[in-house]
Amino acid sequence: MKNIFFCPDESNFYSNCLENLVLRNCQKSECVVEFGSGDGSPVINSLLRNKFDGVIHGFELNTSAWKAANLTIDEYNLGHKYIIHNSCLFESSQPEAEYLVANPPYLPAPDKEIYMPLLFGGIDGATVTNELLSLGYDNVLLLVSSYSNPESTIAHAKSNGYRVTNFIVLPLKFGYYSSEPKVKNHIEELRKNKMAFYSGDYYFLAGVLFQKSQESRVDLSNQLAQVMTSL
Template sequence: MKDIFFCPEESNFYSNCLENFVLRDCKNSESVVEFGSGDGSPVINSLLRNKFDSVIQGFELNTSAWKVANSNIDEYNLTNKYVIHNSSLFNYSQTDAEYLIANPPYLPAPDNDICMPLLFGGVDGATVTNELLSLGYENVLVLLSSYSNPTSTLNLAKENDYCVDKFMVLPLQFGYYSSEPKVKKHIENLQKHKMAFYSGNYYFLAGVLFKKCQESVTDLSNELAQVMTSL
């Protein structure tokens, strides 16, 4: 369905990050909220492969995706572990969940008049990601694109007392959504201002776990910044 985000490689990567950085470390009492659940497949795949005894509360504005996600949740009998609301996380006032997870919209463009408007990440692609890092959650897992002003996100994270706890990086080719001429041209302009980093048809997508800084936490921010700006 064209009105539902579809990129198996990216979804599998998100699922892998979720398993390695969140689900395997979660204690039974810890809860998780998700911004932008899409069709729910990354979380569903992760839950089917891991023992997780708490509840993930998802939020998805796209009604079509929300309906598909709930159908998938029912099919796999996960209604007691994964609940998705057809609303925005930004309207959800509670921040007492231990983890916030998201594969947020990160497409840069001059405006949201693009192939799939819900993928619009602001003029530099980092707007939604940066908003998520301003909500105050103790742990935040997000996917970070090298063509979406990653430096601004890492700087904002530091300002909000986050350290990079863990990360993994996937090289990806520009896909259906990022290859839309309007979007691709805008990314080229961002590159000229050192706000987008890519090489040829490849960019880096990083799965990053941000944690509120503590003295015992090793901050990998500089290492991640070097990787994301190396293209």
């Protein structure tokens, strides 16, 4: 469906990041909050492959995606592990949780008039990502794009007390949404100002675990910045 985000490569990558950076680290019945669940497939696929026994509360504004997600959740009897609310996380009573996870909207554009307005990430693509890092969760897993002002996100995370404790990077080809002329031209302008980094038709997408815990002195922020700006 055209009104539901569809990019198998990106969804599979998000699912792998969830498994390797979040679910496998959960030792008890943790609560996880997800911003922008879409059709739910990344989380559903992760839950089917892991023994996670906590609860994931998803928030999804797109009613079509929310309905599609719930059909699949019911099909696999995952209703006790994955509950998706048809509302905006920022405007809702936020559940207490050990983790916040998201593949947030990160398309940069001059305005929301793009193929799928819910994918609009602000003028530089980092607006929603940075807002999520302002909510105060101790552990935050986000997908960060190299063409969406990644250095601003790393700096914003640091200013909010986060360290980058782990990350996974995937080279991706510009897809249907990012290749829209209005979006692609805007990304080209951002590159001139060193706010977007890509090479030819490829950019980097990173699954990044930001943590506030003082237990670990590991901080991979500089390494992440070097990778994301290397294209």
